[in-house]
Amino acid sequence: MGTLLRLATDSHRVLKLRAPGRLHLGFLDPAGSLGRRFGSLGLVIDGLATEIELSAASSDEVLAADTAAQAEIDRASRYLKLLREHTGLQMPLRVQLTHVLPPHAGFGSGTQLALAIGRAFAHWHGLELSSATLAHWLARGLRSGIGIAGFDQGGLLVDGGPGADGMPAPLLSRIAFPSAWRVVVVQDERHRGLSGTQEKQAIATLAPLPQAASADICHQVLMRVLPGAASGEFAPFAAGINRVQQLLGAHFAPAQGGAYTSPAVGRIVQFIADATGAQDGAAIGQSSWGPTGFAILPSQASAEAVLRALRATRLLEPGLTVSIVAGLNRGAVLSEHACEPH
Secondary structure (H helix, E strand, C coil): CCHHHHHHHHEEEEHHHHHHEEEEEEEEEEECCCCCCCCEEEEEEEEEEEEEEEECCCEEEEEEEEEEHCCCHHHHHHHHHHHHHHCCCCEHHHEEEEEEECCCCCCCHHHHHHHHHHHHHHCCCCCCCCCHHHHHHHHCCCCCHHHHHHHHCCEEEEEEECCCCCCCEEEEEEEEECCCEEEEEEEEECCCCCHHHHHHHHHHHCCCCHHHHHHHHHHHHHHHHHHHHHCCCHHHHHHHHHHHHHHHHHHHHHCCCCCCCCCCCCHHHHHHHHCCCCCCEEEEECCCCCCCCEECCHHHHHHHHHHHHHHHHCCCCCCCCEEEEEECCCCCCEEEEEEECC
């Protein structure tokens, strides 16, 4: 009777999960000059997210609400299959991809989709599984751990790079992002950032980042970026981000055709920085392999002002979109409600 009751109850359950996007603001030491590679700085942002629903079904199915989500069906199906292999649980489920982050654009779409499905699957079955374990099962977080930590708690994050055991990178620092600060996000639908095999090949063919450059990046993060965010001091925060992005943009330029994957995005974020009229008046750069660029500003008013100035130029080409978002100091949100059985 207990099993029958559970099945009847499950047929009325719907889980909804919203996983926020993140910006990858830079690696600390991609060459591993001290033995441990990568290490990442990242920021979880509001306004861009992957959303899924999970419910009972007569047989497994993955559905998509729009064309963008349709392109992620195969990947979502693969994650569901892997979860079954690791847990041995075979109850048929329906996964609805309500909304997905743009893929290969610098928002961590693959990790957020994997963890969204993994967390919903675990909750459905009453399993206590960490996000790090789910990511390991689903082959996510192989270089950066900020997507995993961001899924759990949001904020401004630093990880220490993945360990030799293959588990995702440990979280070293999590600071609440100042609520007044804003991020201008610049997207270019005409370009895609490197991923998968192409990303591995690009990293392998680049000359190692000099240890002095890595030391400079770590110095900027530890003594400018993190203290600036923790104390709400924008100028040192911006100066640190700009220096990190300058060093990494030059390092990755041979693999992505310049400091920015999309030159048009690069022109816009540079315009925003210049429009502030102050040195380090904005923290600008590219998220991961792009093409998404960002400009972090100290207030909503300053973000709106530079956007007004931007719209008076010819820099906003077709295919480019610009939006203002806040940092997000919480992670994914899971909710459950009842509905009529399918």
